[in-house]
Amino acid sequence: MRILVAGATGAMGRQLVPLLVRAGHEVHGMTRSESKQAFLRGLGATPVVADALDPEQVARAVAESRPEVVVHQLTAIGPMDLRHFDRAFAPTNRLRTEGTDHLLSASRAAGVRRFVAQSFFAGYDRVGGGVKTEADPFGTAPPPGMEQTVGAIRHVEDSVLGASWTQGLVLRYGGFYGPHTSLGVGGEQTDAVRRGRFPVVGNGGGVWSFVHIADAAEATVAAIERGAPGVYNIVDDEPARVATWLPVLAESLGARAPMRVPRLVGRLLAGETGTVMMTELRGASNAKAKQALGWAPRHATWRDGFRELGTRAAAESGAAA
Template identity: 75%
Template sequence: MKVFVAGATGAIGRQLVPRLVAAGHEVVAMTRDAAKQDALRGLGARPVVADALHAEQVAEAVGTAQPDVVVHQLTSIGPMDLRHFDRAFAMTNRLRTEGTDHLLSAAQAAGVGRFVAQSFFAAYERTGGPVKTEDDSFGPGPAKEMRETVAAIRHVEESVLAARWTEGIVLRYGGFYGPGTSLGPDGEQTEAVRRRRFPVVGDGGGVWSFVHIGDAADATVAAVERGRRGVYNIVDDEPAQVAEWLPALARTLGAKQPMHVPQVVGRLLTGEVGSVMMTELRGASNAKARRELGWVPAHPSWRQGFAELVA
């Protein structure tokens, strides 16, 4: 198949493109930066330069490529500040709203048969059990500082699933870790743990679901090849509370154990978003992706995956 990848130079795009090529697909890789074309050729793709926020450029790129599948991995995340979460995701939110609309319009005009888009697990409702499935809804009241981000995620999902002219597939990825991510060997979050600047807030009862960036790319290839309309959680097998995984990560990195701060102090330090993620977040189940995509993560647990950060 011919696969058009938007966001081909991001953390997951750099993992995804060579896997698609290795699987025998012809890959057209979109980048906004002309200087990155050689890197994409090196991954085995045919590069095309277009600004995802420019409708005419996207329409020309997709129309010229005439792909069978479009994969939407567009993100542009600024320096992370949990107190101003939406500010850090401002450009990504535009890519998830305007960029999604432009890609869908171009894909419809080109008669694309399958459209795969990136989403995120952390918007699930924060009530009920600790682990959510694709049938569970997003919470009605996201933290104040991430309302725009959750609204943008909703836009991606609702727009893709409403596109009845194509096989619309949404992948709710877990928290990425591994090469090229903020939780990579030299990533922003990893360094914060090493420097003891990533505390456990309150009881640390928030449940996180992770996925190694390579496993996320493998799951995306599976969705490209055999995904059916709907939503898939792309996470590992072991959702875990912050109070469990964060100290374990510190031990793996050879760092001092993280500080514990009361929730009221944590809220002052990290805002409502940080407090919610540390104490109320719900994890996700990968049972549907295993069953319907035939995907099995090579890193079934963050425990093995985190060990690679220091290998």
């Protein structure tokens, strides 16, 4: 198939593009940076330069690529600031609203038959059990400080699933870890845990779902090639409470056990948004993706992935010493 990947040089694109090329697809990688064209060619893709926030550039990129499938992986995630979450995610929120609209409009004009878009598991409503399926309420009661971010995610989902002229698929990824993510070697979250700056807030009862970036890319290929329209949770097999996974991550990185702070102190350190994520977040089940896509994560649990991360971090630290 002829596939256009928007956001082809991000953490997901770096994994996804080579997989699609190896699978025999003709891949066009969209980037806004002229300087990244050589990098995309090295991955095996044909580079297409366009600013996702410019509708004319997007229309031209899609028209020239003539894709059968468009894959929307546009993000612009900078340093994490849980106290001002929506402000930190403002550039990505624009890509998830305006950028999505531009891609869909151009795709409709070009007759794109399948549109696959990135979403995120953390939008599940914080009621009921700790692990959610795709049928559970999503995005109707965002945590304080995440209203704009969750609203932008809902915009992606509603727009893609509501596009009757194409086959729309939405992938609710778990928290990424691995190369070029904030929870990779040298990543922002990794560094915070190693420095003891990532505490367990309150009872640490928030349930998180993770997925290794390489496993997420393999699931995306499966969705592109054989997924029926709809929503899929792309997460590993073990949703876990913060109080469970954070100490394991710290130990894997050779760091001291994370501090435990009361919820009130957590609000001062991480704001209300961070406190809610630590104490109330709901995880996600991957049962539908495994059955419908024939996919299973190679890193079945974050426990294996975090040990691998720790080993690589130690090796790189030793090499740099």
